[in-house]
Amino acid sequence: MDDRKLVAEVADGDARAFRELYNRYADRVFRYALSLLRDRHLAEEVVQETMVALWKGAGRFEGRSLVSTWIFGIARHQAFRLLRGEAKGAREPEVRDEPDPAPGAELAVRVRRALDKLPPEQREVVVLAFYGGLSYAEIAQVQGVPEGTVKSRMFHAKKKLAEVLRL
Amino acid sequence: MTCDEARTHIPFYAAQTLSEDEGNALVAHMAGCPPCQAELVEALKLAHVLRRARAPRLPPGAWLPVAARTVGLPVLALNVGPALGGVQIEVQASPGRPRITGNLAVLGQKIPIMGI
Numbered sequence: 001m002d003d004r005k006l007v008a009e010v011a012d013g014d015a016r017a018f019r020e021l022y023n024r025y026a027d028r029v030f031r032y033a034l035s036l037l038r039d040r041h042l043a044e045e046v047v048q049e050t051m052v053a054l055w056k057g058a059g060r061f062e063g064r065s066l067v068s069t070w071i072f073g074i075a076r077h078q079a080f081r082l083l084r085g086e087a088k089g090a091r092e093p094e095v096r097d098e099p100d101p102a103p104g105a106e107l108a109v110r111v112r113r114a115l116d117k118l119p120p121e122q123r124e125v126v127v128l129a130f131y132g133g134l135s136y137a138e139i140a141q142v143q144g145v146p147e148g149t150v151k152s153r154m155f156h157a158k159k160k161l162a163e164v165l166r167l
Numbered sequence: 168m169t170c171d172e173a174r175t176h177i178p179f180y181a182a183q184t185l186s187e188d189e190g191n192a193l194v195a196h197m198a199g200c201p202p203c204q205a206e207l208v209e210a211l212k213l214a215h216v217l218r219r220a221r222a223p224r225l226p227p228g229a230w231l232p233v234a235a236r237t238v239g240l241p242v243l244a245l246n247v248g249p250a251l252g253g254v255q256i257e258v259q260a261s262p263g264r265p266r267i268t269g270n271l272a273v274l275g276q277k278i279p280i281m282g283i
Binding site: 018019022026027030031034044047048051052055056107108110111112126130133134135138154155157158161162165167 | 237
Protein backbone atom coordinates (compact mmCIF):
# COMPACT_ATOMS: atom_id res chain seq x y z
CA MET A 1 0.00 0.00 0.00
CA ASP A 2 1.39 3.43 -0.84
CA ASP A 3 2.21 6.03 1.76
CA ARG A 4 -0.72 8.34 0.94
CA LYS A 5 -3.26 5.58 1.53
CA LEU A 6 -1.59 4.74 4.81
CA VAL A 7 -1.79 8.38 5.93
CA ALA A 8 -5.48 8.45 4.99
CA GLU A 9 -6.04 5.35 7.11
CA VAL A 10 -4.06 6.84 10.00
CA ALA A 11 -6.35 9.88 9.77
CA ASP A 12 -9.24 7.44 10.38
CA GLY A 13 -7.45 6.13 13.46
CA ASP A 14 -6.10 2.91 11.92
CA ALA A 15 -3.38 1.69 14.28
CA ARG A 16 -2.00 -0.91 11.84
CA ALA A 17 -1.50 1.73 9.15
CA PHE A 18 0.31 3.87 11.70
CA ARG A 19 2.60 0.99 12.69
CA GLU A 20 3.35 0.37 9.00
CA LEU A 21 4.32 4.01 8.49
CA TYR A 22 6.44 3.82 11.64
CA ASN A 23 8.21 0.74 10.25
CA ARG A 24 8.84 2.50 6.94
CA TYR A 25 10.14 5.77 8.34
CA ALA A 26 11.38 5.50 11.93
CA ASP A 27 14.93 4.34 11.18
CA ARG A 28 15.27 6.75 8.26
CA VAL A 29 14.10 9.67 10.40
CA PHE A 30 16.44 8.51 13.17
CA ARG A 31 19.48 8.58 10.85
CA TYR A 32 18.47 11.98 9.55
CA ALA A 33 17.95 13.41 13.05
CA LEU A 34 21.23 11.89 14.18
CA SER A 35 23.05 13.63 11.34
CA LEU A 36 21.53 16.96 12.41
CA LEU A 37 21.89 16.58 16.17
CA ARG A 38 24.77 14.09 16.57
CA ASP A 39 23.20 12.74 19.74
CA ARG A 40 21.36 9.40 19.82
CA HIS A 41 19.02 10.34 22.66
CA LEU A 42 17.98 13.59 21.03
CA ALA A 43 17.57 11.79 17.70
CA GLU A 44 15.27 9.23 19.37
CA GLU A 45 13.28 12.13 20.80
CA VAL A 46 12.90 13.58 17.30
CA VAL A 47 11.58 10.24 16.02
CA GLN A 48 9.07 10.06 18.84
CA GLU A 49 7.84 13.65 18.38
CA THR A 50 7.70 13.23 14.59
CA MET A 51 5.63 10.05 14.83
CA VAL A 52 3.26 11.54 17.39
CA ALA A 53 2.85 14.62 15.13
CA LEU A 54 2.14 12.26 12.21
CA TRP A 55 -0.55 10.46 14.24
CA LYS A 56 -2.17 13.72 15.33
CA GLY A 57 -1.78 15.56 12.02
CA ALA A 58 -2.63 12.85 9.47
CA GLY A 59 -6.13 14.31 9.03
CA ARG A 60 -4.63 17.64 8.01
CA PHE A 61 -2.28 16.16 5.40
CA GLU A 62 -3.61 17.53 2.10
CA GLY A 63 -1.34 15.58 -0.21
CA ARG A 64 0.24 18.66 -1.75
CA SER A 65 3.64 17.19 -1.01
CA LEU A 66 4.88 13.64 -0.83
CA VAL A 67 4.42 11.83 2.47
CA SER A 68 8.20 11.44 2.70
CA THR A 69 8.87 15.18 2.45
CA TRP A 70 6.07 15.87 4.93
CA ILE A 71 7.53 13.45 7.48
CA PHE A 72 11.14 14.58 7.03
CA GLY A 73 9.93 18.18 7.18
CA ILE A 74 8.33 17.51 10.57
CA ALA A 75 11.52 15.81 11.73
CA ARG A 76 13.63 18.76 10.60
CA HIS A 77 11.37 21.17 12.49
CA GLN A 78 11.59 19.02 15.64
CA ALA A 79 15.38 18.73 15.37
CA PHE A 80 15.83 22.48 15.01
CA ARG A 81 13.54 23.05 17.99
CA LEU A 82 15.89 20.88 20.03
CA LEU A 83 18.95 22.63 18.63
CA ARG A 84 17.45 25.97 19.64
CA GLY A 85 16.75 24.56 23.09
CA GLU A 86 13.01 25.12 22.77
CA ALA A 87 11.95 21.62 23.73
CA LYS A 88 11.08 20.64 27.28
CA GLY A 89 14.16 19.44 29.12
CA ALA A 90 16.40 20.36 26.20
CA ARG A 91 20.09 19.69 26.64
CA GLU A 92 23.28 20.25 24.71
CA PRO A 93 23.93 17.68 21.99
CA GLU A 94 26.81 15.37 22.78
CA VAL A 95 29.25 14.32 20.09
CA ARG A 96 30.47 10.88 21.12
CA ASP A 97 32.59 8.17 19.63
CA GLU A 98 31.19 5.32 21.65
CA PRO A 99 33.09 2.05 21.31
CA ASP A 100 30.96 -0.43 19.43
CA PRO A 101 32.09 -4.04 19.08
CA ALA A 102 29.58 -4.94 16.36
CA PRO A 103 30.83 -5.94 12.89
CA GLY A 104 31.04 -2.96 10.55
CA ALA A 105 31.43 -0.56 13.45
CA GLU A 106 34.93 0.55 12.42
CA LEU A 107 33.74 1.54 8.96
CA ALA A 108 30.70 3.21 10.50
CA VAL A 109 32.98 5.38 12.64
CA ARG A 110 35.10 6.28 9.60
CA VAL A 111 32.00 7.25 7.65
CA ARG A 112 30.57 9.24 10.55
CA ARG A 113 33.81 11.16 10.95
CA ALA A 114 33.90 11.86 7.21
CA LEU A 115 30.30 13.10 7.31
CA ASP A 116 31.14 15.27 10.31
CA LYS A 117 33.73 17.10 8.20
CA LEU A 118 31.00 18.33 5.85
CA PRO A 119 29.12 21.59 6.35
CA PRO A 120 25.77 20.73 8.03
CA GLU A 121 23.64 21.54 4.97
CA GLN A 122 25.79 19.25 2.78
CA ARG A 123 25.73 16.45 5.37
CA GLU A 124 21.94 16.76 5.49
CA VAL A 125 21.69 16.29 1.70
CA VAL A 126 23.91 13.19 1.75
CA VAL A 127 21.96 11.58 4.60
CA LEU A 128 18.56 12.39 3.09
CA ALA A 129 19.60 10.93 -0.28
CA PHE A 130 21.63 7.88 0.74
CA TYR A 131 19.94 6.94 4.03
CA GLY A 132 16.56 8.64 3.63
CA GLY A 133 16.00 7.63 -0.01
CA LEU A 134 14.84 11.12 -1.04
CA SER A 135 15.26 12.60 -4.52
CA TYR A 136 16.86 16.03 -4.98
CA ALA A 137 13.41 17.54 -5.55
CA GLU A 138 12.15 16.11 -2.23
CA ILE A 139 15.29 17.28 -0.40
CA ALA A 140 14.77 20.78 -1.85
CA GLN A 141 11.28 20.79 -0.30
CA VAL A 142 12.55 19.57 3.07
CA GLN A 143 15.39 22.11 3.18
CA GLY A 144 13.29 24.89 1.63
CA VAL A 145 15.87 25.71 -1.04
CA PRO A 146 15.96 25.54 -4.86
CA GLU A 147 16.74 22.17 -6.45
CA GLY A 148 19.94 23.61 -7.93
CA THR A 149 21.19 24.35 -4.42
CA VAL A 150 20.61 20.73 -3.39
CA LYS A 151 22.47 19.44 -6.45
CA SER A 152 25.36 21.80 -5.78
CA ARG A 153 25.52 20.74 -2.12
CA MET A 154 25.58 17.09 -3.10
CA PHE A 155 28.24 17.66 -5.77
CA HIS A 156 30.59 19.32 -3.26
CA ALA A 157 29.77 16.79 -0.52
CA LYS A 158 30.61 13.90 -2.83
CA LYS A 159 33.97 15.45 -3.73
CA LYS A 160 34.85 15.99 -0.08
CA LEU A 161 33.73 12.51 1.01
CA ALA A 162 35.66 10.84 -1.83
CA GLU A 163 38.76 12.73 -0.70
CA VAL A 164 38.37 12.01 3.02
CA LEU A 165 37.40 8.36 2.54
CA ARG A 166 40.09 7.95 -0.15
CA LEU A 167 37.75 6.38 -2.71
CA MET B 168 22.52 16.55 -21.22
CA THR B 169 25.78 18.42 -20.57
CA CYS B 170 28.63 17.13 -18.41
CA ASP B 171 27.82 19.74 -15.73
CA GLU B 172 24.22 18.52 -15.54
CA ALA B 173 25.34 14.91 -15.53
CA ARG B 174 27.77 15.45 -12.67
CA THR B 175 25.12 16.97 -10.44
CA HIS B 176 22.83 14.02 -11.16
CA ILE B 177 25.41 11.25 -10.74
CA PRO B 178 25.41 11.14 -6.90
CA PHE B 179 21.60 10.87 -6.87
CA TYR B 180 21.83 8.08 -9.45
CA ALA B 181 24.25 6.27 -7.12
CA ALA B 182 21.84 6.86 -4.25
CA GLN B 183 19.08 5.35 -6.43
CA THR B 184 16.86 8.37 -5.99
CA LEU B 185 16.92 9.73 -9.54
CA SER B 186 13.70 9.39 -11.56
CA GLU B 187 13.65 6.77 -14.31
CA ASP B 188 13.62 9.38 -17.10
CA GLU B 189 16.54 11.29 -15.59
CA GLY B 190 18.41 8.04 -15.03
CA ASN B 191 17.93 7.03 -18.67
CA ALA B 192 19.12 10.43 -19.90
CA LEU B 193 22.15 10.22 -17.63
CA VAL B 194 23.07 6.73 -18.82
CA ALA B 195 22.72 7.87 -22.46
CA HIS B 196 25.12 10.74 -21.78
CA MET B 197 27.65 8.62 -19.90
CA ALA B 198 27.79 6.01 -22.65
CA GLY B 199 29.90 8.42 -24.70
CA CYS B 200 31.63 10.37 -21.92
CA PRO B 201 34.61 8.74 -20.13
CA PRO B 202 35.09 11.64 -17.63
CA CYS B 203 31.48 11.27 -16.45
CA GLN B 204 31.94 7.50 -16.28
CA ALA B 205 34.83 8.12 -13.88
CA GLU B 206 32.55 10.36 -11.81
CA LEU B 207 30.00 7.57 -11.70
CA VAL B 208 32.56 5.02 -10.52
CA GLU B 209 33.54 7.37 -7.67
CA ALA B 210 29.90 7.94 -6.74
CA LEU B 211 29.15 4.21 -6.76
CA LYS B 212 32.15 3.58 -4.50
CA LEU B 213 30.82 6.20 -2.12
CA ALA B 214 27.35 4.63 -2.17
CA HIS B 215 28.89 1.23 -1.47
CA VAL B 216 30.87 2.54 1.52
CA LEU B 217 27.86 4.41 2.94
CA ARG B 218 25.73 1.26 2.65
CA ARG B 219 28.39 -1.03 4.14
CA ALA B 220 28.91 1.28 7.08
CA ARG B 221 26.47 -0.07 9.60
CA ALA B 222 23.73 2.52 9.41
CA PRO B 223 22.56 3.54 12.89
CA ARG B 224 19.24 2.04 13.87
CA LEU B 225 16.72 2.84 16.55
CA PRO B 226 16.84 0.64 19.64
CA PRO B 227 14.14 -2.09 19.55
CA GLY B 228 12.06 -0.48 22.31
CA ALA B 229 11.69 2.85 20.51
CA TRP B 230 8.16 1.95 19.40
CA LEU B 231 6.90 1.68 23.00
CA PRO B 232 6.75 5.38 23.95
CA VAL B 233 5.32 6.21 20.53
CA ALA B 234 2.60 3.58 20.95
CA ALA B 235 1.92 4.78 24.47
CA ARG B 236 1.32 8.33 23.22
CA THR B 237 -0.76 7.35 20.21
CA VAL B 238 -2.48 4.06 19.48
CA GLY B 239 -2.18 2.24 22.78
CA LEU B 240 -1.60 -1.08 21.01
CA PRO B 241 -0.51 -4.21 22.81
CA VAL B 242 3.24 -3.89 22.63
CA LEU B 243 4.26 -7.22 24.09
CA ALA B 244 2.54 -10.56 23.83
CA LEU B 245 3.95 -13.61 25.59
CA ASN B 246 2.41 -16.95 24.83
CA VAL B 247 3.63 -19.26 27.58
CA GLY B 248 2.16 -22.33 25.91
CA PRO B 249 0.43 -25.49 27.14
CA ALA B 250 2.77 -25.97 30.14
CA LEU B 251 0.85 -23.21 31.88
CA GLY B 252 -2.50 -24.00 30.31
CA GLY B 253 -2.04 -21.80 27.24
CA VAL B 254 -1.81 -18.53 29.14
CA GLN B 255 -1.17 -15.51 26.97
CA ILE B 256 0.08 -12.35 28.64
CA GLU B 257 -0.17 -8.98 26.90
CA VAL B 258 1.31 -5.68 27.96
CA GLN B 259 -0.80 -2.77 26.77
CA ALA B 260 0.83 0.61 26.23
CA SER B 261 -1.63 3.44 26.56
CA PRO B 262 -1.48 7.19 27.09
CA GLY B 263 -2.09 6.41 30.76
CA ARG B 264 -0.09 3.77 32.60
CA PRO B 265 0.93 0.44 31.06
CA ARG B 266 -1.71 -2.25 31.48
CA ILE B 267 -0.89 -5.94 31.81
CA THR B 268 -3.53 -8.50 30.97
CA GLY B 269 -3.49 -12.29 31.04
CA ASN B 270 -5.77 -14.54 29.02
CA LEU B 271 -6.32 -18.26 29.13
CA ALA B 272 -6.66 -19.71 25.65
CA VAL B 273 -9.26 -22.48 25.61
CA LEU B 274 -10.49 -23.93 22.32
CA GLY B 275 -9.50 -20.74 20.51
CA GLN B 276 -11.34 -18.52 22.98
CA LYS B 277 -9.56 -15.93 25.12
CA ILE B 278 -10.71 -15.97 28.73
CA PRO B 279 -9.42 -13.05 30.80
CA ILE B 280 -7.79 -14.26 33.99
CA MET B 281 -5.80 -11.25 35.18
CA GLY B 282 -5.56 -7.51 34.72
CA ILE B 283 -3.11 -5.18 36.46
